[in-house]
Amino acid sequence: MVVCDDFSHNLYPTPLKASHTDNTYIGRLRKDLFDKKTLHGFCVADQLRVGAATNALKIAMHYIKNA
Known part of the structure; x- marks a missing residue:
């Protein structure tokens, strides 16, 4: 798993x-x-x-596990 989440450097997950x-x-x-216990994200593979x-x-x- 690779986390890429830096909009200032145009780093976000894409299908490409x-x-x-x-x-x-x-x-x-x-x-x-x-809801404080909910996290939204975008996942690609x-x-x-x-x-x-x-x-x-x-x-x-x-x-x-890590919450």
Whole structure:
């Protein structure tokens, strides 16, 4: 998992960036306006190389574990 979330340097996850890699990119992380326990983000991966649903679950588990 690679976190890329720096708008000032145009660094955010895109499908093109994830193409032909085994990495999962997450970024554009934002707190929910109404629920302090909710985090919104954008997650991309090469669907042919990495099972995206599995990685989304890994990301969620990572944040739950480290919250």
